[in-house]
Amino acid sequence: TNIYNEIIQSKVKRQKLLAILLDPDKVVLENLSVLISKINQSPATHIFIGGSQVTTNILDELIVQIKQNCDLPIVLFPGNPSQISDKADAILFLSLISGRNPDFLIEHQVNAAPILKKTQLEIIPTGYILIESGTETAVERVSKTKPLGRNNLDLALATAQAGEMLGNKLIYLEAGSGAKQAVPLEMIKQVAQNIEIPVLVGGGIVDLQGIQNAYYAGADLVIIGTAFENNINFFNSEMLRQFANARVKNR
Numbered sequence: 500t501n502i503y504n505e506i507i508q509s510k511v512k513r514q515k516l517l518a519i520l521l522d523p524d525k526v527v528l529e530n531l532s533v534l535i536s537k538i539n540q541s542p543a544t545h546i547f548i549g550g551s552q553v554t555t556n557i558l559d560e561l562i563v564q565i566k567q568n569c570d571l572p573i574v575l576f577p578g579n580p581s582q583i584s585d586k587a588d589a590i591l592f593l594s595l596i597s598g599r600n601p602d603f604l605i606e607h608q609v610n611a612a613p614i615l616k617k618t619q620l621e622i623i624p625t626g627y628i629l630i631e632s633g634t635e636t637a638v639e640r641v642s643k644t645k646p647l648g649r650n651n652l653d654l655a656l657a658t659a660q661a662g663e664m665l666g667n668k669l670i671y672l673e674a675g676s677g678a679k680q681a682v683p684l685e686m687i688k689q690v691a692q693n694i695e696i697p698v699l700v701g702g703g704i705v706d707l708q709g710i711q712n713a714y715y716a717g718a719d720l721v722i723i724g725t726a727f728e729n730n731i732n733f734f735n736s737e738m739l740r741q742f743a744n745a746r747v748k749n750r
């Protein structure tokens with residue numbers, strides 16, 4: 500199956516998507532079976548794997564083990580080319596278009612291309628836009644780029660539109676993992692209403708309300724990392740009920 504086409508299909512049907520982000524540096528393989536059962540009970544539609552500075556070499560092993568017990572598509576969300584595994588299904592081929600650091604605009608991509616050519620991974624070019632979120636985040640530190648101002652809706656939109664015109668298939672609005680403030684809803688709205696491609700939103704979303712607000716503003720897919728990492732019971736029965744209702748309504 501083609502993961503990108505499924506995202507497009509969902510967008511057409513207005514079915515909202517949810518990705519759980521796993522940082523391979525923080526996952527303990529011994530606890531993986533519990534984690535996977537929680538993911539299977541959650542409303543998640545995708546698993547994203549990555550982090551801005553993954554140092555571990557368990558990536559292949561982690562993906563193989565998840566795949567044994569979970570049917571969700573696994574999408575790499577890499578901080579750099581060392582985070583590629585052909586065991587995954589797809590990769591967000593990111594370009595950090597909010598920044599002006601050539602390493603994250605093209606250098607890493609050039610280094611990754613020959614490695615990716617040897618895999619069967621579905622490549623999904625993604626315009627990655629970092630938004631100011633209160634304090635310095637890991638993405639900002641590692642990429643040495645400045646995020647876009649929270650109130651600069653025009654610049655966020657122009658950046659997303661340029662990303663779309665350059666041929667990216669997704670736009671990812673990122674506040675940064677563990678962000679104090681999530682991407683402003685007004686900004687999600689502005690971008691989602693004025694581009695055709697799906698909009699992903701993540702960083703600092705910590706509750707059901709935050710997820711719903713992002714959807715309502717126009718996000719097609721929301722990414723949850725830290726909130727689930729801190730509490731594997733994050734997707735409780737109330738959350739499941741709400742998601743089940745929303746999905747029925749959208750049919």
Ligand code: 1GP
Pocket residue numbers: 520673674675676677678700701702703704722723724725726
């Ligand atoms: C980070 O957007 C993701 O790249 C998720 O962020 O860890 O804050 O959920 P959180």
